Each structure stands twice: as structure tokens, then as C-alpha cells.
Amino acid sequence: MSGGLLERDVALGALEAALAGAEAGTGGLVLVSGEAGIGKTTLVRAFAAAAADRARVLLGACDDLLTPRALGPLHDVVAAAPGGPLAAALERGRDEALSALGAELSTPGRPTVLVVEDVHWADEATLDVLRWVGRRVAGLPAVVVLTYRDGEVDSAALRRTLGELQGPAVHRVRLEPLSRSAVALWSGGTTLTTATLYAMSGGNPFYVSEVLAAPDGAVPPTVVDAVLARVGRLDPVSRSHLEQLSVVPSRVGLPLARALLGDLDAVGDAERHGIVEIREHALAFRHELARRAIEGALTAGERIRLNARVLAALLAQDGPDPARVVHHAAAAGDDVAVVRHAPRAAALAVRAGAPRQGAGHHEQTLARAHLLDPAEHARVAEAYAWTQYHADRPGAGVAAGETAVRLREEQGDPEALATALASLSVLQWADLRIDAALASGERAVALLEGRGDTPARVYATVFLGTLLVNIDREAEAITLFDTALAAARRSGWHDLDGIARVFRGRSLMQRGDPDGLADCDAGIALARRAADHQGVMIGYLNTVCGLWRAGRYDDLGRYLDAGAAYGRDREYRTLDLNREWYRYQDLLRRGDWDAAEAGLTAMRGPEPGDDGLDRFALPDLARLAVRRGDDGAAALLAAARASSARSRSSFTSTTTALAGLEHGWSLGGAVARRAIADATALLAEHRGPGRGQPRGEIARWLRRVGEPVAVPAGCPEEWAAGLRGRWRDAADAFERLGAPYERALELAESGDLAATAEALEVLDRLGAAPAAAWARRRLRALGARTVPRGPQATTRAHPVGLTGRQAEILGLLADGLTNAEIADRLVVSVRTVDHHVSAVLAKLGTTSRRDAVAAAARLGVLAR
The missing domain is CATH 1.25.40.10 (Tetratricopeptide repeat domain)
Known part of the structure; x- marks a missing residue:
């Protein structure tokens, strides 16, 4: 009995429903995730085979190469169906490829099924394509199926892609390990007699299949042992063929396989034992884990020799993929071949819209710079930069x-x-x-x-x-x-x-x-x-x-x-x-x-290299923290001042100075004196045409902290009116501009009881605690009989620094809602929810929605 599709009825049903929708004219995208060996490939291959009579089926995959192929899955599609518009478009770059792919997925007559496997290895250009398709698939007679290992979502670009694939046309299917009863059914035993098998395999279908193939009913301790036990039963020639194939990631095109092995009957024994299989236009290991197990058992010298044979076979072909050539050249230690082919691979990646993959190829070349002449070395260094x-x-x-x-x-x-x-x-x-x-x-x-x-x-x-x-x-x-x-x-x-x-x-x-x-x-x-x-x-x-x-x-x-x-x-x-x-x-x-x-928190990001963006995000985050009265406001303001001093641009120095003035207005004393000095110096720099806006805002805040400043030249009316004491005109101007905080401050300074009460209501709604406290004092001074207490303060800050809205969204994530569903529930834009989700992940130190919910549950901060 095969266990490949045990307990997969729900997943197959989701794929079948997507195909039925495509037949009716409404396309869909299905994300199939799970750990290595869980059966993603088995599932989508079974679906593709069943759909072949009703749809065009296009298959592509991402590869675990040293540097991934740019648009690799689309090249796979072209290899299986050469001569179409997509083939020509790929030569012209990514934009043309997008249009051609849209045409491929719109072929009249019957729907198209596009399967892209192993998206966790995707290059940037492929991820761009998948986002493009995801936004349009509902209007296409097509089903797009993506598989990925959810435990290997490492890059920011992939996280962004998976986060953006939202909406009613997108369906997520996560494959779980088999139950103990399913493992028993597969093995022909009982839950009692298969207890050891289940404990060792964890219900992972690939591991179960390898253990069941082991001789004498032994249970190998690891997947690698199980694979090598199966390979060990083959004859020496078959084993040597498998070793040759194992150094080629993912799949081996049939022309390359024939060049390496001769007659494909040479792998017949391995095929009969379920180690490899001949798929459309390619020979592949039944599972990538098996390939890695065999490759990992090779000595360093064997890997070099076998990669050198692959490199020679590739170079003997017409127009080999340069990314594959570079991979095998590097693995074979052929530095001359690397520097000959990596620059072209880099140029193709950049043209396809994958600069990080281009950088990877340039790094291979620069690591061998002693083989380059100075002019070529300089060209590669500039392109890499x-x-x-x-x-x-x-x-x-x-x-x-x-x-x-x-x-x-x-x-x-x-x-x-x-x-x-x-x-x-x-x-x-x-x-x-x-x-x-x-x-x-x-x-x-x-x-x-x-x-x-x-x-x-x-x-x-x-x-x-x-x-x-x-x-x-x-x-x-x-x-x-x-x-x-x-x-x-x-x-x-x-x-x-x-x-x-x-x-x-x-x-x-x-x-x-x-x-x-x-x-x-x-x-x-x-x-x-x-x-x-x-x-x-x-x-x-x-x-x-x-x-x-x-x-x-x-x-x-x-x-x-x-x-x-x-x-x-x-x-x-x-x-x-x-x-x-x-x-x-x-x-x-x-x-x-x-x-x-x-948005500002997500902009700073978790990846190395993001510090360069702090100069933009920090001043605004500092100003927001000051307005809310957050405990970390002073530290953020200090960091913003240091960053702004390095950037020497009024973009950030103005916001930083204004944040300092607001902080000084709240706290007074030395904090105010430092802020006044910084802002006064900056005001002198904002001379000449076009500087009226920052001059006016700085002057208005200097007046608030007690400095006797005049209305500067070119000052916009909203700031000038406030400086002249015309609070109603200033408040009306800010209302037209849609700036509630500034409007509320002008109302609160009016000396009018009703206007100040209105200001307090706005400030409380915004969460502007220091300004609201000041407005309450103003109301009391104006003789108000009752002063609203405002929102009740929480007894302690949120343990991981989430705002109220972020904590609410975290709870909705735990309920399994998509970003689009959360946006509908909260009556906000999907873009706003995207920013909140990114900030929640950053504050919890996680990279996926599921991990964020799990982390929040462990910390006891999950609001439901």
C-alpha cells in the first residue's frame, strides 16, 4: 500500500475546487506548505495528473543552486513547450516575460494549471512574477499552485511575497504529518506494532517510506541512514549513476542525463526501487532529501570529479543556463570557468529583476579576481556595487x-x-x-x-x-x-x-x-x-x-x-x-x-543592512513616541539626533528638531533648552526660497516653548495664523489640510472653553497623552466644572510593545484571518493591515504569522 496520499483529501479538495473555479472563469492560487518530506510534491503531482484531461498543465521548479536561476520556473515551462511566446519574451527581460505569462495563463478552450515547486529557493525575479500573478489570477482561467517549506522562509523578499498573496482567490493548504493510525494502515500493522516506526518518523511520509524499504524490518535512526540503506542494495553501477546524479540539484534534464549516463536504462534498477523517477523532460530523485543524502555521503574528491563531469556536459550543450554552469564550475573548483560565465549569469539575473542573484554571481567572480585583467575586475566591481x-x-x-x-x-x-x-x-x-x-x-x-x-x-x-x-x-x-x-x-x-x-x-x-x-x-x-x-x-x-x-x-x-x-x-x-x-x-x-x-517599524526591518534606513524612520518614530508620552521617547530621540547629524540633510534634521521641541514642551528644563538651541540653529539654515514650510513649523513650536520668534518670511498661513494668535484661522487651516493634532493644539491654546474641550476630545482619541494632560490643565484654568478623565491608563505597558491596534490584529491573526479579512473587519485598508502585521512580526522577533501567534501564546500576550 502507498501512503503518499493518505489523509490528503482536504488538500486535494482545495486543489480540485480551484480547478473547478478556473473552469468557470475564476482563477485561483493555492499555496501548499509543509516540512521537507511531508508530501507536497506527491500531492501536486497527483493533482496535475488528474487534471491533465481537463487543463493544460505547466510545471516549473526553483533550484537549490549556489545562486538560483533568475526566472528558473519559467525557463522550465519553456523547456517543456519550446517555441511559444514565453520563450522569446524571456530573452528580452522580466517585463516582457510577465506579459507573455499572462497570455499563457489566458489560453482559451480549457484552463491552465501552473505548478511552481520549492518556492523557498526562488530568486527575486520569480517572486516578482508570483506576486504579479497573485494579483491577477482571479481574472484568469488558471490555477497556480506554489509549494514551499514553511520552515525555510528565510528571505525578506519571500516573506513579503507570501504576505502579499492575499484575497478570496488565494487558498492556503498546510500539510501535516500523518497520524499514527495512517502510518499503521500504510505499513500493514497496528498502532501498537508500529509505535517505534511512528515515533522515529514523526509521521513524515518520506521517512516512513524509506524505513519501510529498509531490509529485515530494521528502523534506521535517520532519514540519511534509511536512504543509504536503500541505495546500498543496488548494484555498483547503479550506485555510481546515482552518485553522479546526486550532485545536480533538483532535477536533471534528459539531454544532460543522457550525456552523463548514456542510456537511461542505466537507472532502471534505481527507478524500480523508487529512488529516482523519469518525469516530463527530466530525471529526478523521488525526493530532494534522497539526493542530499547520497551527495552528502560522497568524499570531497568525488564531489569535485562528478561536478567536473556535469560542467563538461553542460558546456558541450548549446546555450547552457549560465547559473547552472557557475554552480558546477564552483563545485568542481574550476575557477577559470567561474570567471568566464559568472558575469553573464549576473547580467541576466539583473536584467530579469533579480539584483541579489546578480550580486551572488558577482561575488563568485570577485572571489577569483586574480584571474581577471584590471579592466574586467573594475567592471565587475562596479556592477557588484x-x-x-x-x-x-x-x-x-x-x-x-x-x-x-x-x-x-x-x-x-x-x-x-x-x-x-x-x-x-x-x-x-x-x-x-x-x-x-x-x-x-x-x-x-x-x-x-x-x-x-x-x-x-x-x-x-x-x-x-x-x-x-x-x-x-x-x-x-x-x-x-x-x-x-x-x-x-x-x-x-x-x-x-x-x-x-x-x-x-x-x-x-x-x-x-x-x-x-x-x-x-x-x-x-x-x-x-x-x-x-x-x-x-x-x-x-x-x-x-x-x-x-x-x-x-x-x-x-x-x-x-x-x-x-x-x-x-x-x-x-x-x-x-x-x-x-x-x-x-x-x-x-x-x-x-x-x-x-x-509602517515605520517595518521599514527598519529585521535584515542586516537595514540600518541605512534608520535615518528616515527614526526621527518620525521619535516624534510619535514623544507625542504619545512613551517611556522610550528619549532614547529614540537621541538615536534620531545621532543619525540626522551623520546624514546632514534637512529631510531628517527638521523632523528630529521638531521632535525635540515637542519633547521640551512636555518636560521643560534642560530638555527644552537643548531643543531650543538645536531648533534655533536649524531655523537659521532654512533660508532662501522654498523653505517657508519648515521655517513656519519650527517657529510655531519655538513659540510654544516660550521663545519670542517672529513670523518668518514665506511662512504658510496655517503656521502664520497661530504665530499671530489667530487660533480659529489656524485651526480651520489645519482642518482643511486634514491634520487633527495640529488643529487640536491651536484649539487648546485658544482660551475658549468649548474649543479647548473639543481639542481634548481629539487629543484623547489620538492617544497624545502629554498634550491631552496639558489640555486638561488648560480646561481647569479656564474654570471648567468637569474635566473628562479620558481613556483609562493600563496598569503596565504591553510586554512586547504592541499598540492596542497591533494587539487586536495579532488576535485576528490567531483566528486565521487573512490581511484582507482583517481589513474588512476593522474597516481599514489592506495596506494599513500589511504595515501592522509587519510591525507585529518585527516586535515579536518572528518571520511568519504562525510563528508570531505561537510566540505571543508563549509570552501570554495573545488577546482573544
């Missing part, structure tokens, strides 16, 4: 960029050196090395002075301009952008026109010129036409930045949403998070403090 930038690892990017600059200096080519310096300047800025960034950028431009309108000169000029905008030297930046655009027209090199136009527009908006938005729109359009995805993402980020700095909140939302929509299918994490920072600031401004905190 940019992949690190997009993965938000600026420190590693700076190190690679410095290597490229050193090599270019040795070569004596000023244009190549200037390009390397300009690239390095951006990475240094991202790593908060501001002086070094300016020095690199200025040197790059100076090197090419008087050398004509070359692409290198345009490149260096544009990137120095971007640095100057970021440190508020907009007038100089505009001159550089005009110079670069003129040089581009004369030279005919227009690759950076879009970025130059966007930054020029942002510079104008920051100087108070509303026409700058037209430049930003033009720059984004140029980047879109050129399919410059990085340029488009940079365009949306900097347009949002300019709008925020100009106080144009009505325009902000549509650019935030357009940028998020464009970035959703692309893996530019640093640019995504930087843009979303403005959304969280706007949520804070509009009084949605829980959502703002959730």
Missing part, C-alpha cells in the same frame, strides 16, 4: 566601488575613472558618508572638465547634481542638470535624461516653484519610454519628495500610489522603502498614528 545598493547594503557597495576606483586609477583612463567615482559617490551618500560622497562627485566632474560632451561627463554631472539636491543645495544642482541635459543633446547620449529632469523638477519644487512638477512628470515619462525601471522608481521617489517638501499634500497620494503600483512587480527595495517613508509621514500628519508606526 550597484547590486548592493539596490539590496540596501550600501557598506558592501562602497567597498566594491572603492575597489573599482582604485583599479580605474591604475589604468589611467579619466572617463572610466570619472564614471567609477560618480557611482561611488551615490553609494557613499547612501552609507551616510556625505563628505566622501561630495569629494568623489566633485572629483568626477573636475576630471572631465574641457574634455567634450561625452556620456561619462553627462553621467558624472547628473550624479553630482543628485547629491547636491539631497543636501539642499538646489540652485547649484539646477545648474548642473541644465549643463548635463545640454551635453546630452549635443552628444546624443540620453540614458540619464529622465533622472536629470526629475531631480531638476524636485529642485524647483523645493525652491517653491510649482512648475517643477511638470519636469518630474516629463522625467518619469522618459524613463518609462526607455523601459528604465530604476529611472522610473527614482522618478516617483523624488517627485513625492518634492511634493512633500513643498507641502502639496493633495498631489502626494496619487504619486505615492503610482510609484507603489510600478514597484510592486519589481525588486528595488531601497527605492520602494524610501518612497513609502513619505506615506508614513503623511499618515502621521493625518492622525493615523498606529498605521504610521507600523
Whole structure:
């Protein structure tokens, strides 16, 4: 008896229901998860076989390669059905592949079933594709089935993907170990006679099958022992063939298998013993655990020899996958083959939208840099530096960029050196090395002075301009952008026109010129036409930045949403998070403090390298903590001050100074004196056009802490009215802007009993404890007979720092609700719930919803 599908009726039913829906025109996505050996492959293969008469079945898998293949599952689909539109699209890049895949899943006549196995090994580009499909599958006549090991969800990109796959079209199926009675039924015994088997296997179907195949009824102590016992019963030739196959992860295409083994009858004995199986277009171990067990038993010398045979066979084929070539070259110790093929593998990965996979291939090349000539070494180092930038690892990017600059200096080519310096300047800025960034950028431009309108000169000029905008030297930046655009027209090199136009527009908006938005729109359009995805993402980020700095909140939302929509299918994490920072600031401004905190907390993230984003998140988190009167406010404010000092940008220094003023307003004394000194110095820096907004807000808060400041030039009316004592006008202006906290403060300062009572109600609702306490004192001073007590304080802070809304959402997660269902229950957006869930996971130190619920239960903080 086979136990492969015992106790899997519910899972099969979910897959069958999804197929029935696709036949009726409503597609579905099924996530099948579970531990290794639990039967995910057996389940989906049985479903695929049963569905073959009713649907087109497309099979793909992710591989456990040294660096995963970019879009590997789509290449599997193409290998099984060559010549279609998807094959041609894959050669042109990820965006074209998305359109072609949509067409594949929309084939008329009968539905399509797409199975992608082992998503825990997926590359970034594949994850982008899966998110894209997940958002559209409901409107397609298709079923998409994804399998993954839920205990191996290690990367942030995979967690993000699994978190975004939500909604009524998405179904989750988790396979559990077999029950004791199922193991007994499978083995032909009783629950009593199979007690040892069940205890050893834990109900894992793969382990049970291996133990049952062991000779003399022995129960091997481990899966590896069980597999090796089965292999040991084969003849020596069959064993040697299995050893050869074991060094190829996942599956072996039939052409490669024939090249390695000759006649496939050579593995007939292993096939009859259930160790390997011939699938469509490939030969594979029945389970990856079996392959690993055999490979792990090889000596180091055997692994090198067998990988060298695979490498030779791959290189004898036409157009081998370079990622596979690099994997086996590295395993064979063939350094020459690695440096020959890894740069192409990296370029293909980056083009497909998988910069981290590109970085992995570059790392293989750079580890063998002694085999490269200086020019090639410099090219690889520069390319690697940019992949690190997009993965938000600026420190590693700076190190690679410095290597490229050193090599270019040795070569004596000023244009190549200037390009390397300009690239390095951006990475240094991202790593908060501001002086070094300016020095690199200025040197790059100076090197090419008087050398004509070359692409290198345009490149260096544009990137120095971007640095100057970021440190508020907009007038100089505009001159550089005009110079670069003129040089581009004369030279005919227009690759950076879009970025130059966007930054020029942002510079104008920051100087108070509303026409700058037209430049930003033009720059984004140029980047879109050129399919410059990085340029488009940079365009949306900097347009949002300019709008925020100009106080144009009505325009902000549509650019935030357009940028998020464009970035959703692309893996530019640093640019995504930087843009979303403005959304969280706007949520804070509009009084949605829980959502703002959730987004800012998630923005900091759990992965190494995220510290570079603290400069954005920390000041706002500090200001929010001050407004709530949190115990950790002082520590957050100190961290924000240190980070802002390193960044030297008014983006963060202004928010930090304002947080300090609010803290000083609450506490007085030395805290207030320090805040006044910081803010007064900053106010003097906010001179020139376009600085009215920060000048006005700083001045208003300085007045609140007792400083006799005048209404600054260019001060927006909402701040100016308050400074002039016209509280009603100020409150009305903030109401129009949708800023309840600032409106409440103006009402509370009015001296009017009714207005102050209204302010207290708003402040209590926001959770602004220090301001609410101050408003209560104002009411008593105004002679109010009764003063509302406000929300009852909890007797102690939440043990893991969850807000009330976050604790509520944690309880709904424990009830098994999806993000979309939680959003419906709480009448908020799915995006808001996404931010809350990310913050809950971060505060509990977990990476999955299930682990978060388990951790909360252990800590006794699960609200139900």
C-alpha cells in the first residue's frame, strides 16, 4: 500500500475546487506548505495528473543552486513547450516575460494549471512574477499552485511575497504529518506494532517510506541512514549513476542525463526501487532529501570529479543556463570557468529583476579576481556595487566601488575613472558618508572638465547634481542638470535624461516653484519610454519628495500610489522603502498614528543592512513616541539626533528638531533648552526660497516653548495664523489640510472653553497623552466644572510593545484571518493591515504569522 496520499483529501479538495473555479472563469492560487518530506510534491503531482484531461498543465521548479536561476520556473515551462511566446519574451527581460505569462495563463478552450515547486529557493525575479500573478489570477482561467517549506522562509523578499498573496482567490493548504493510525494502515500493522516506526518518523511520509524499504524490518535512526540503506542494495553501477546524479540539484534534464549516463536504462534498477523517477523532460530523485543524502555521503574528491563531469556536459550543450554552469564550475573548483560565465549569469539575473542573484554571481567572480585583467575586475566591481545598493547594503557597495576606483586609477583612463567615482559617490551618500560622497562627485566632474560632451561627463554631472539636491543645495544642482541635459543633446547620449529632469523638477519644487512638477512628470515619462525601471522608481521617489517638501499634500497620494503600483512587480527595495517613508509621514500628519508606526517599524526591518534606513524612520518614530508620552521617547530621540547629524540633510534634521521641541514642551528644563538651541540653529539654515514650510513649523513650536520668534518670511498661513494668535484661522487651516493634532493644539491654546474641550476630545482619541494632560490643565484654568478623565491608563505597558491596534490584529491573526479579512473587519485598508502585521512580526522577533501567534501564546500576550 502507498501512503503518499493518505489523509490528503482536504488538500486535494482545495486543489480540485480551484480547478473547478478556473473552469468557470475564476482563477485561483493555492499555496501548499509543509516540512521537507511531508508530501507536497506527491500531492501536486497527483493533482496535475488528474487534471491533465481537463487543463493544460505547466510545471516549473526553483533550484537549490549556489545562486538560483533568475526566472528558473519559467525557463522550465519553456523547456517543456519550446517555441511559444514565453520563450522569446524571456530573452528580452522580466517585463516582457510577465506579459507573455499572462497570455499563457489566458489560453482559451480549457484552463491552465501552473505548478511552481520549492518556492523557498526562488530568486527575486520569480517572486516578482508570483506576486504579479497573485494579483491577477482571479481574472484568469488558471490555477497556480506554489509549494514551499514553511520552515525555510528565510528571505525578506519571500516573506513579503507570501504576505502579499492575499484575497478570496488565494487558498492556503498546510500539510501535516500523518497520524499514527495512517502510518499503521500504510505499513500493514497496528498502532501498537508500529509505535517505534511512528515515533522515529514523526509521521513524515518520506521517512516512513524509506524505513519501510529498509531490509529485515530494521528502523534506521535517520532519514540519511534509511536512504543509504536503500541505495546500498543496488548494484555498483547503479550506485555510481546515482552518485553522479546526486550532485545536480533538483532535477536533471534528459539531454544532460543522457550525456552523463548514456542510456537511461542505466537507472532502471534505481527507478524500480523508487529512488529516482523519469518525469516530463527530466530525471529526478523521488525526493530532494534522497539526493542530499547520497551527495552528502560522497568524499570531497568525488564531489569535485562528478561536478567536473556535469560542467563538461553542460558546456558541450548549446546555450547552457549560465547559473547552472557557475554552480558546477564552483563545485568542481574550476575557477577559470567561474570567471568566464559568472558575469553573464549576473547580467541576466539583473536584467530579469533579480539584483541579489546578480550580486551572488558577482561575488563568485570577485572571489577569483586574480584571474581577471584590471579592466574586467573594475567592471565587475562596479556592477557588484550597484547590486548592493539596490539590496540596501550600501557598506558592501562602497567597498566594491572603492575597489573599482582604485583599479580605474591604475589604468589611467579619466572617463572610466570619472564614471567609477560618480557611482561611488551615490553609494557613499547612501552609507551616510556625505563628505566622501561630495569629494568623489566633485572629483568626477573636475576630471572631465574641457574634455567634450561625452556620456561619462553627462553621467558624472547628473550624479553630482543628485547629491547636491539631497543636501539642499538646489540652485547649484539646477545648474548642473541644465549643463548635463545640454551635453546630452549635443552628444546624443540620453540614458540619464529622465533622472536629470526629475531631480531638476524636485529642485524647483523645493525652491517653491510649482512648475517643477511638470519636469518630474516629463522625467518619469522618459524613463518609462526607455523601459528604465530604476529611472522610473527614482522618478516617483523624488517627485513625492518634492511634493512633500513643498507641502502639496493633495498631489502626494496619487504619486505615492503610482510609484507603489510600478514597484510592486519589481525588486528595488531601497527605492520602494524610501518612497513609502513619505506615506508614513503623511499618515502621521493625518492622525493615523498606529498605521504610521507600523509602517515605520517595518521599514527598519529585521535584515542586516537595514540600518541605512534608520535615518528616515527614526526621527518620525521619535516624534510619535514623544507625542504619545512613551517611556522610550528619549532614547529614540537621541538615536534620531545621532543619525540626522551623520546624514546632514534637512529631510531628517527638521523632523528630529521638531521632535525635540515637542519633547521640551512636555518636560521643560534642560530638555527644552537643548531643543531650543538645536531648533534655533536649524531655523537659521532654512533660508532662501522654498523653505517657508519648515521655517513656519519650527517657529510655531519655538513659540510654544516660550521663545519670542517672529513670523518668518514665506511662512504658510496655517503656521502664520497661530504665530499671530489667530487660533480659529489656524485651526480651520489645519482642518482643511486634514491634520487633527495640529488643529487640536491651536484649539487648546485658544482660551475658549468649548474649543479647548473639543481639542481634548481629539487629543484623547489620538492617544497624545502629554498634550491631552496639558489640555486638561488648560480646561481647569479656564474654570471648567468637569474635566473628562479620558481613556483609562493600563496598569503596565504591553510586554512586547504592541499598540492596542497591533494587539487586536495579532488576535485576528490567531483566528486565521487573512490581511484582507482583517481589513474588512476593522474597516481599514489592506495596506494599513500589511504595515501592522509587519510591525507585529518585527516586535515579536518572528518571520511568519504562525510563528508570531505561537510566540505571543508563549509570552501570554495573545488577546482573544
